[in-house]
Amino acid sequence: MRLFLIAALASATSALAEGPAPDFANDSAWLCRPGRSDACAVPIAVTAVAANGTTRPDALPTPKMAPQIDCFYVYPTVSTDQTPNSDLVIDAAERNVARVQFAQMRQVCRPYAPMYRQVTLKGLRDAMTGQATTADRAMAYQDVAAAFAHYMKHDNQGRGVILYGHSQGSGVLKALIANEIEGKPAAAQVIAAWLPGTNVLVPEGKPVGGDFKVMPLCTAADQAGCILSWVTFRNTATPPASARFARTSQPGMKVACTNPAALRGGKAMMRAILPAGPSIVDNSTPVPVWASGASVTTPFVSLPGLLTGECIDEGGAQRLSIITNADSADPRTDEIGGDVIVAGQVQADWGLHLIDVNVALGDLLALAPAQAAAWSKLRQAAQ
Template identity: 35%
Template sequence: MGIVRSLGIVVAATAAIAAVTTGSASADESPTVWLCKPGSVPNPCGGSQETYVAASKSVEAGPAPSDPPIDCFYVYPTVSLDPALNADRSVGVEERFIAQQQVERFSPHCRVFAPVYRQSTLLGLATSAGDARAAALSEAYGDIERAWDEYSTRYNDGRGVVLIGHSQGTYMLRALIRQHVDHDDDARSRIVSALLIGGNVLVERGSNVGGDFENLPGCTSADHIGCVVAYSAFDDVPPADARFGRSPSADNYGSALDLPYGPDYEVLCTNPASLQDNSRAPLQTVLRSAAVVPGAPAVVVNANALVAPAPFVIPAQNYTARCESDGDARVLRIEGGDSAELRALPTAGWGLHLQDVNLALGDLTDLVEGQTSTYLAQR
């Protein structure tokens, strides 16, 4: 069974904000609604780590619950099914599922904080265009700024923090780091790392820094801290219209995000399976079992998704990865398994976007564990 069926998310829409959606700006500064926060009940970012290993047809217990010494601040991708161009602040099945899918696996390693934000919705992604993008981004980003401020002042208490984002979440965090972390010595000193997946983090050409950030480089080893892991997964050469892997030629995001663009930059790619030398290496793929979300809308869980006797699944397929430049695109090239089933989006320009995080989820959680040890040793 291929990874797309195993993963089971058809929120094509997780889809990058590269085609970012529309909405109207708001001055609403209501308190943050937290999707996940320590002590919250329910908390979709914390739960059983039991894992079905498909190759051996066995269930493993997974990491035990712990009192982790650092935090994770997670911004989820485009998943909202709200019938409007911007989401509201309520928690739906799609927000809960994506948190379980992408970040619950980090909960033994960090306390997870995940704000609800008025993101551009799937409807907005499909229908918006032009100048309205900036208003939608401004509304979404305002919620993330306020959540970060609340987290920093009320909950952080000097702890190290890993920033985790995917797709629209990564664009939000790129702006947040750029405006509130990169040039703030105190804030930057608390960054264990930033996992900014599927969102075109930019660096100066030929470098692993510059572009988005002047002081947070791409990670170059498993014990490198204060650095960025970023990539977009493709199983083929990115076509000319690929949504990921190339620096945009124009400002697609508006003044609220204030992100760079143009030919002086390239997209950062760090191989989570081989940070130091970027050799082609096997990935630790970890998927979410469809058995844990019975009755969820078809747009969230594919009817063919793998049902397993545990919340997580390590598939029998083996995938390898290496950062490669194809023309002017820089992406994480995936090999192995059934490449036809790896594509879950309508065109090749999306690559393997829906699987970006889960293709390497085991590598990412191992990395955070190691970086935490380095961070604490240097405090």
């Protein structure tokens, strides 16, 4: 991981070509910050759709007037800029992903989300199709590292913080933890790191020692200073040998799987909070009819009892397996979406990547206060 910073320095010429690095002293360099009318201050109401088709408001955690903890969020690959790396202009794509994945967290923490020059969807597609690309992942890392350093110096003020990413964002945070947090003073402020949608490697049968040398995987809700990571697939789909997630070729290593709904293992009902409209990217998938005859007017929907999740290790692939408890006789939908679709074809190697976060969002909202309390208890004991 330390080599990542060397690569970042080597990319300085490329960074100049993409424009100046962000100045995180400027308000415009942040997608979300506390107390603003921004991408994280949007409506987040949820409608629960029961199996019998009836609907009711689904309560989110009561918002804290002055949350005692922070969340530092790095969004996934969503930029529609037609360059290998994105600019720093807040577009509809960035606003939408913050709405879908992060706005709800304002109920439990102060929201911080930096803009960064991420590898764009175009850059990702070029790499996937074998085309030449100048996409620079080190540039993305540099921006987030600078944002975190600014946050720690000017905003943190000794508060606990949850590091929260998805996909490319989780990958960047994985490097940030290895380079700038583990073994350094910032580690004392980290309540937990939530890193869905990327492969976090651990030695077989051990909770720590692969990608991270100090921070272990979380195995209980009342544990702090630990890592959550998972990649999501339907229980009916074994990740193919070419899968981007859930598999590793590194000897003795496994891909971490921590189910936010069942950190001790086993099956559990997932408290999914799904977008009632577009997902984190537009893949032309029709929005489901959540239940015949039901009207959903809120931006989010929950489907109590529909989804069960379990971390499994089968066929050489470690993943969060999602079971849809379907009943064709009831009026509620049995479709949840979440697949990556290219040219009308489901990409099996991605699994349910588009809903890695939302399939467990209700569980994360419940987990944040528990982990924060555990962190606070550890801090008090150390004083």
